Amino acid sequence: MELDLWLGGRLVARTISRDRGAKVRIVYEDRIAAEVGSEVPLLSCSLPTPGPSAPAMARAFLEGLLPEGRALEAAAAQVRGVQLRNGAPDAASDTVLLLAAYGRECAGAVVAMPAGSVEPSRGRYEEIDETGLAGLVTALPEHPLGADLSRDIRTSLAGAQPKLLLARVGDRWCEPVDGAPSTHILKPTGAWPHSARNEALVMTLAREIGLTECPVWVEDVRGVGVLVAERYDRRIRADGTIDRLHQEDMCQAVGLRPVDKYHISRPSKRMAKLLRQFTDAPGAELVRLFRQLAFRAIVGDEDGHGKNYSLLLNDGSVTLAPLYDCLCTLIYPELSGHMATPVGTQVTLAKVDRTALIDEARAMGLPEAEAVAALDELGSSLRTAIGALGPDLLVGWPSDQVIGLIRTRLDRLETGLPLGAPGGDGPRSRRTLDQATWQRNP
Numbered sequence: 001m002e003l004d005l006w007l008g009g010r011l012v013a014r015t016i017s018r019d020r021g022a023k024v025r026i027v028y029e030d031r032i033a034a035e036v037g038s039e040v041p042l043l044s045c046s047l048p049t050p051g052p053s054a055p056a057m058a059r060a061f062l063e064g065l066l067p068e069g070r071a072l073e074a075a076a077a078q079v080r081g082v083q084l085r086n087g088a089p090d091a092a093s094d095t096v097l098l099l100a101a102y103g104r105e106c107a108g109a110v111v112a113m114p115a116g117s118v119e120p121s122r123g124r125y126e127e128i129d130e131t132g133l134a135g136l137v138t139a140l141p142e143h144p145l146g147a148d149l150s151r152d153i154r155t156s157l158a159g160a161q162p163k164l165l166l167a168r169v170g171d172r173w174c175e176p177v178d179g180a181p182s183t184h185i186l187k188p189t190g191a192w193p194h195s196a197r198n199e200a201l202v203m204t205l206a207r208e209i210g211l212t213e214c215p216v217w218v219e220d221v222r223g224v225g226v227l228v229a230e231r232y233d234r235r236i237r238a239d240g241t242i243d244r245l246h247q248e249d250m251c252q253a254v255g256l257r258p259v260d261k262y263h264i265s266r267p268s269k270r271m272a273k274l275l276r277q278f279t280d281a282p283g284a285e286l287v288r289l290f291r292q293l294a295f296r297a298i299v300g301d302e303d304g305h306g307k308n309y310s311l312l313l314n315d316g317s318v319t320l321a322p323l324y325d326c327l328c329t330l331i332y333p334e335l336s337g338h339m340a341t342p343v344g345t346q347v348t349l350a351k352v353d354r355t356a357l358i359d360e361a362r363a364m365g366l367p368e369a370e371a372v373a374a375l376d377e378l379g380s381s382l383r384t385a386i387g388a389l390g391p392d393l394l395v396g397w398p399s400d401q402v403i404g405l406i407r408t409r410l411d412r413l414e415t416g417l418p419l420g421a422p423g424g425d426g427p428r429s430r431r432t433l434d435q436a437t438w439q440r441n442p
């Protein structure tokens with residue numbers, strides 16, 4: 001089995017397997033390479049034109065399109081011949097088989113099809129009512145992302161938390177069938193109490209201070225709070241046509257497999273290097289990356305791993321994607337409080353402080369004065385955004401715990417103290433959010 005890789009309605013590349021599927025490379029179509037030139041990061045910064053790519057880069061990129069954890073297990077159980085080992089596809093050929101089945105609607109603009117397939121159709125939408133939506137949420141353990149091969153719903157998206165991909169057409173929810181693009185990601189509250197409300201609150205703050213433009217809200221689906229996030233990698237034209245914008249996550253961009261997402265290292269290393277190498281205005285993009293990581297530290301989100309930062313790729317022109325998947329994990333005492341990437345010399349949300357953030361910025365290549373200005377501006381705009389939060393985001397759950405925590409951390413940031421209040425953090429485990437979620441959902 002081989003894959004054709006389409007981007008924005010064009011067949012741009014193919015996979016070439018060797019050694020019985022142990023090694024897969026990606027090679028761009030000759031006419032695409034001739035058109036755009038060489039060394040252009042069309043699909044990924046780790047896959048410049050014309051290829052063939054190194055097998056490790058192709059594997060990391062393709063595997064990075066797939067779900068993780070339980071969702072991957074459930075998806076793999078539906079495809080004959082696929083083997084998983086330690087929660088990941090056993091060989092590159094297993095990833096290819098999975099994408100041949102599910103790769104019609106992924107993160108970004110890439111569409112993966114079995115080699116030789118006709119051009120992907122624009123697909124169609126099937127409207128669902130409240131009962132249908134509740135059914136899809138309940139069925140997520142067996143049908144992660146709402147995928148259903150028997151109905152030609154072939155959706156794939158990274159991440160370990162249960163999620164549903166739907167399209168909002170007018171004011172109705174629709175299932176994206178036969179390769180139709182989705183427009184929203186729906187995440188039900190599951191293992192972590194009030195997680196949807198927590199993420200909605202934190203992401204609304206992020207939106208208010210310019211870290212994203214995408215609205216989020218919480219829908220009540222038969223008593224379950226479901227976070228709804230508009231996709232920043234979809235654009236709706238005036239005539240209603242939905243376009244896909246290409247993106248990849250930082251692990252794909254550097255050639256790290258999803259199982260290694262907690263090993264991407266300090267933002268000042270590989271992520272900053274990528275921005276310097278591939279973006280047209282590295283100074284501005286580095287400030288945006290710094291604002292994202294400082295925001296995570298301030299709101300108490302430990303999970304800023306390499307798949308929670310992404311890049312937008314537009315015909316080879318690269319920018320940092322907006323912030324996503326950010327909530328206050330510090331309110332869950334079962335979690336470690338260890339940040340997925342160290343900041344300066346600090347590794348915990350309790351100890352990270354102003355000095356660590358500025359050290360990190362300096363190591364990223366930002367002049368200290370610029371980092372200080374960015375941090376001060378972030379702090380003051382965050383305070384204003386907290387004051388402006390509406391009751392819909394605050395009522396009905398212990399939001400005051402999250403707000404209180406963020407306010408305290410902001411105060412301590414200003415005074416130069418470690419952001420965690422002394423004695424406020426009891427002994428915590430060393431498990432990552434993924435490991436802790438897995439244990440909560442045996």
Ligand SMILES: Nc1ncnc2c1ncn2[C@@H]1O[C@H](COP(=O)(O)OP(=O)(O)OP(=O)(O)O)[C@@H](O)[C@H]1O
Nearest residue numbers: 107157158159160161229230231232233307324325
């Ligand atoms: N608003 C968005 N627009 C476009 N793509 C998004 C958006 N939010 C998330 N994504 C993409 O979907 C993937 C999965 O989403 P998300 O990170 O929220 O899931 P998760 O299961 O909570 O992840 P994790 O495993 O980090 O807990 C992201 O890695 C990113 O590629």
Ligand SMILES: [Mg+2]
Nearest residue numbers: 159307308325
């Ligand atoms: Mg994530």
